[in-house]
Amino acid sequence: MIQEVLDLNADLGEGFGRWTLTDDEALLSVVTSANVACGFHAGDPSVMRRVCDLAAERGVRIGAQVSYRDLAGFGRRAMDVPADELAAEVAYQIGALRVFAEAAGATVAYVKPHGALYNRTVRDETQARAVIAGVTLAGGALPVLGLPGSRLLDAAQEAGLRPVREAFADRAYTPEGTLVPRREPGAVVEDTDAVVRRSVGFAVDGGVTASDGSHVAVAARSLCVHGDTPGAARIAARVRVALEDAGVRVGAFA
Numbered sequence: 001m002i003q004e005v006l007d008l009n010a011d012l013g014e015g016f017g018r019w020t021l022t023d024d025e026a027l028l029s030v031v032t033s034a035n036v037a038c039g040f041h042a043g044d045p046s047v048m049r050r051v052c053d054l055a056a057e058r059g060v061r062i063g064a065q066v067s068y069r070d071l072a073g074f075g076r077r078a079m080d081v082p083a084d085e086l087a088a089e090v091a092y093q094i095g096a097l098r099v100f101a102e103a104a105g106a107t108v109a110y111v112k113p114h115g116a117l118y119n120r121t122v123r124d125e126t127q128a129r130a131v132i133a134g135v136t137l138a139g140g141a142l143p144v145l146g147l148p149g150s151r152l153l154d155a156a157q158e159a160g161l162r163p164v165r166e167a168f169a170d171r172a173y174t175p176e177g178t179l180v181p182r183r184e185p186g187a188v189v190e191d192t193d194a195v196v197r198r199s200v201g202f203a204v205d206g207g208v209t210a211s212d213g214s215h216v217a218v219a220a221r222s223l224c225v226h227g228d229t230p231g232a233a234r235i236a237a238r239v240r241v242a243l244e245d246a247g248v249r250v251g252a253f254a
């Protein structure tokens with residue numbers, strides 16, 4: 001069954017000081033939701049403010065992309081953070097972004113973990129519950145983006161928050177429906193045509209071909225195109241056109 005409406009999100013604001021990574025302005029012309037780095041894996045106050053201003057101007061929904069405190073490792077290194085500490089750090093990041101979102105006339109509309117934290121909360125119930133505790137501490141019943149079947153989405157549901165199932169256009173999947181670790185060959189799909197085909201497959205066929213050639217069902221309401229991929233804005237634009245050509249309306253999740 002075709003997914004009639006699909007959110008298109010990207011990781012934005014992944015710069016720091018004079019260092020820039022994502023083409024925020026170009027991506028904000030394509031995506032419907034912006035996962036904004038909150039300073040722990042990337043981003044700083046100036047970057048956060050600029051991205052929120054641009055997103056608000058273009059009607060793009062702002063989400064807090066929370067992470068382990070790992071600027072040096074871009075939030076992609078495994079870390080063991082006590083649950084209480086992690087909850088406080090998640091709330092801190094959401095609160096910091098909320099200041100800039102509200103100054104731009106918008107709000108923080110959802111939360112999505114980044115990198116190692118995202119992957120850890122697929123199976124680690126303690127870390128998943130800590131993230132949700134942080135979201136609750138920050139105030140507001142914010143939706144949470146995560147991998148279908150993850151402990152994170154289960155914990156969000158239990159806490160009365162809306163779980164939003166997410167798929168990845170440019171990441172390889174295991175037969176179990178999880179993401180192939182980045183350290184393994186082929187973890188990132190680099191061929192643009194393949195990324196486009198997979199995107200349409202998520203919406204039309206409800207799944208994707210896994211690394212072993214099998215078909216994995218992935219029921220997703222939001223589709224991610226990584227902002228740090230070279231040519232990400234161009235790829236996202238092609239994905240959006242292909243989805244619309246397939247009869248899928250691209251729009252933020254309600």
